[in-house]
Amino acid sequence: MVVDGIADETGETVDRLFHALADATRRDILRRCVRGELSVSRLAAAYPMSFAAVQKHVTVLERAGLVTKERRGREQLVRTDPDAVGRARQALDELESAWRARVDRMSGLLAEDTDATGESGATAPDENTTKGPDR
Amino acid sequence: MVVDGIADETGETVDRLFHALADATRRDILRRCVRGELSVSRLAAAYPMSFAAVQKHVTVLERAGLVTKERRGREQLVRTDPDAVGRARQALDELESAWRARVDRMSGLLAEDTDATGESGATAPDENTTKGPDR
DNA sequence: CTAACGTACAACCAAATGGTTGTAGATGGG
DNA sequence: CCCATCTACAACCATTTGGTTGTACGTTAG
Numbered sequence: 001m002v003v004d005g006i007a008d009e010t011g012e013t014v015d016r017l018f019h020a021l022a023d024a025t026r027r028d029i030l031r032r033c034v035r036g037e038l039s040v041s042r043l044a045a046a047y048p049m050s051f052a053a054v055q056k057h058v059t060v061l062e063r064a065g066l067v068t069k070e071r072r073g074r075e076q077l078v079r080t081d082p083d084a085v086g087r088a089r090q091a092l093d094e095l096e097s098a099w100r101a102r103v104d105r106m107s108g109l110l111a112e113d114t115d116a117t118g119e120s121g122a123t124a125p126d127e128n129t130t131k132g133p134d135r
Numbered sequence: 136m137v138v139d140g141i142a143d144e145t146g147e148t149v150d151r152l153f154h155a156l157a158d159a160t161r162r163d164i165l166r167r168c169v170r171g172e173l174s175v176s177r178l179a180a181a182y183p184m185s186f187a188a189v190q191k192h193v194t195v196l197e198r199a200g201l202v203t204k205e206r207r208g209r210e211q212l213v214r215t216d217p218d219a220v221g222r223a224r225q226a227l228d229e230l231e232s233a234w235r236a237r238v239d240r241m242s243g244l245l246a247e248d249t250d251a252t253g254e255s256g257a258t259a260p261d262e263n264t265t266k267g268p269d270r
Numbered sequence: 271c272t273a274a275c276g277t278a279c280a281a282c283c284a285a286a287t288g289g290t291t292g293t294a295g296a297t298g299g300g
Numbered sequence: 301c302c303c304a305t306c307t308a309c310a311a312c313c314a315t316t317t318g319g320t321t322g323t324a325c326g327t328t329a330g
Binding site: 010017019 | 145146147149150152153154156157158159162165166169220223224226227230
């Protein structure tokens with residue numbers, strides 16, 4: 001259950017994921033691409049901004065692992081990565097598990113967190129990462 | 136009733152939600168608070184940054200509806216909002232449903248959404264302010 | 271009352287964002 | 301071949317972020 005996989009120790013993967021999702025234009029691009037791959041210029045035509053701006057948005061989505069680009073002729077087709085949403089969901093699960101953890105403690109059940117998928121580090125919270133009796 | 140009201144026509148609520156989640160420190164704050172309410176100064180002591188900086192992070196989380204503050208004496212206790220993660224999940228559901236939709240079409244299944252399959256969220260992203268402590 | 275604590279908020283700063291234009295490299299059509 | 305597309309990327313600009321310090325205010329402990 002520990003989310004691992006490539007597990008990122010700093011949480012920067014999660015940062016990029018949520019950051020990419022935190023923009024209405026990018027979410028819209030995702031919705032369009034999910035319906036079928038589109039070239040960047042085709043996408044750009046759909047928004048009131050320059051081609052370059054849309055190109056940047058696509059790059060952000062790409063770096064977040066939400067889409068992949070595939071070249072076909074002189075066009076670059078953008079398509080969503082099916083596993084992407086799963087990863088976002090997984091990140092949320094990590095948080096949600098904390099919510100559940102609280103309930104679990106009430107039930108006297110503990111040990112499950114370990115999710116430390118890395119993130120616990122935050123920017124560098126001194127010690128504590130330890131889950132024990134917080135005191 | 137689902138207090139829609141003005142709802143968010145621009146998706147700025149979702150913007151704030153994901154933006155708030157896109158920072159490791161803020162996610163860490165969430166994890167700490169979920170274990171039990173903490174005063175802002177107590178939280179601040181856990182990070183290598185100033186009290187004011189942590190205060191700002193809490194404000195971001197608050198405006199995203201992820202936490203609420205409650206004053207007790209001279210302290211301000213921060214606690215997570217149980218419905219918050221659900222709202223984030225709902226936003227993801229909206230995206231995920233699109234992914235599924237594509238698969239469905241591939242399966243030649245065109246079920247109209249009139250089915251009672253209980254389409255969660257699908258096209259109804261209403262993460263309005265259930266309580267909106269806005270600002 | 272006074273001191274210490276916890277908070278709130280303003281002013282300021284460096285860096286990142288989101289956007290613009292402009293230029294240049296591939297690729298495909300006539 | 302030449303030209304129109306589509307893409308990539310650099311340079312630049314305005315605004316937002318994330319962080320700092322400093323000050324002011326309410327509350328609780330002595």
